[in-house]
Amino acid sequence: MxxxxxxxxxxxxxxxxxxxxxxxxxxxxxxxxxxxxxxxxxxxxxxxxxxxxxxxxxxxxxxxxxxxxxxxxxxxxxxxxxxxxxxxxxxxxxxxxxxxxxxxxxxxxxxxxxxxxxxxxxxxxxxxxxxxxxxxxxxxxxxxxxxxxxxxxxxxxxxxxxxxxxxxxxxxxxxxxxxxxxxxxxxxxxxxxESSFEPGLIAGLADPAIGRVLHAIHDEPEKPWAIADMARLSAMSRTSFIERFREVVGVAPAAYVTNWRMEVAKTRLIETNEPIAVVGSSVSYSSESAFSKAFARTVGISPSAYRQTAREQSR
Missing domain, CATH: 2.60.120.10 (Jelly Rolls)
Incomplete structure (x- = not known):
């Protein structure tokens, strides 16, 4: 295998x-x-x-x-x-x-x-x-x-x-x-x-160039990931990287980074008692306000409401 x-x-x-x-x-x-x-x-x-x-x-x-x-x-x-x-x-x-x-x-x-x-x-x-x-x-x-x-x-x-x-x-x-x-x-x-995958995470991981970028984003969600940094890591031009990433993963690079940060944040909100600002800092946000706005825009509710709801459902 x-x-x-x-x-x-x-x-x-x-x-x-x-x-x-x-x-x-x-x-x-x-x-x-x-x-x-x-x-x-x-x-x-x-x-x-x-x-x-x-x-x-x-x-x-x-x-x-x-x-x-x-x-x-x-x-x-x-x-x-x-x-x-x-x-x-x-x-x-x-x-x-x-x-x-x-x-x-x-x-x-x-x-x-x-x-x-x-x-x-x-x-x-x-x-x-x-x-x-x-x-x-x-x-x-x-x-x-x-x-x-x-x-x-x-x-x-x-x-x-x-x-x-x-x-x-x-x-x-x-x-x-x-x-x-x-x-x-x-x-x-x-x-x-499987020899081919629908656009998404598995397809991205299976692509050598995009896989390197995804691996790095997942390992360091707190890093300020600029498009130029990701393109350099993929060994592709900025334009080629954006097109290839969207084709293989199904979303734009910047959107993927934001979505991944929110996935990491959701896990920390559930599994730890860290203050909201600390959770936000762990995924690159310099202030609690900026993190809360980004979280609510992506997830639909505030970080504190998400934490409370998730914990109530697990009881």
Whole structure:
């Protein structure tokens, strides 16, 4: 597997937080609507049987035993035994047995064909990785990749199937860790197989000249990034750099720098108790007023309101 160095750098920072894991056993003509969170990637691993993944605006996808599917942030979708199903109960609103705060066991149906799967929702701690995940297609399926029996994904799914098939001591902890690793491996496999990307962060990182600039911006958001500095780093003329950056990343360089600074600031606002002025200084703003105006213009609300809202939602 070969992943470009610029992309590999970000994958090494791939830190996830499990929001929800559900070990599901389903029989008969079942269906489950998945909860939606715009900050979370959903995943589904089928360890026995088969099912259909149904989401508006995309072809219905059949998942067979051993298949894995990643569903884009905030995308509504359901899993069902029947591809023609249009409605289903929300899985998180069904009776279930919780083995830990974020791991439950759900049984649906009582007769008919048998399916076992582990579903989950993951959030990503680093804003750069979050942006990479946003660049993935609506659904990434292992069944659409050239995976052989020696693939790490295939082996990991086999281990997960063993854990889910028996009630073992600490089984949920092992299952959660295996599921997280499977998600990382699927993202790596997809990145290594794709030869071209839609405009965005991944396409930018895969471009040698633009990738150098993105890498530097992400490492030093506090630096006063002038167009001349970025063009020099890319070894391109100012005009060529602006055109190439917009073509590959999809936005102008200055807009990207501002957006990235705000992503970093949002993370610091949530994860630290630093004063607003300190957060602003960490992303290049010399005054609290200038930072607050830029943040409100980009994000839609003030830094203090964003911090308060984010913390209230996490309780």
């Amino acid at each position: 070969h992943v470009k160095p610029e992309v590999a750098h970000f994958l090494r920072q791939l830190r996830m937080s499990g929001v929800f894991y559900c070990n599901t056993t389903a029989r008969g003509d079942w269906g489950l609507q998945m909860p939606v969170d715009p900050q979370c990637l959903s995943f589904h691993v089928v360890t026995e049987g088969s099912c259909w993944l149904i989401s508006d605006g995309m072809p219905k996808l059949q998942l067979q035993e051993g298949d894995v599917a990643l569903v884009q942030l905030g995308r509504e979708h359901m899993l069902a035994a029947n591809p023609d199903r249009t409605v289903a109960p929300r899985v998180d609103q069904l009776p279930q047995r919780y083995l830990s705060e974020n791991y439950s066991i759900v049984n649906v149906g009582c007769d008919g064909l048998f399916t076992r799967l582990l579903c989950g929702m993951l959030s990503f701690d680093a804003p750069d990785v979050h942006n990479i995940v946003q660049s993935l297609p609506p659904v990434v399926s292992a069944s659409g990749m050239n995976l052989n029996n020696d693939s790490s994904v295939v082996k990991l799914v086999g281990l997960l199937a063993d854990e889910l098939s028996e009630d073992r001591l600490g089984g949920e902890a092992v299952a959660v860790r295996l599921a997280d690793i499977i998600v990382v491996q699927i993202i790596r496999e997809w990145l290594s197989e």
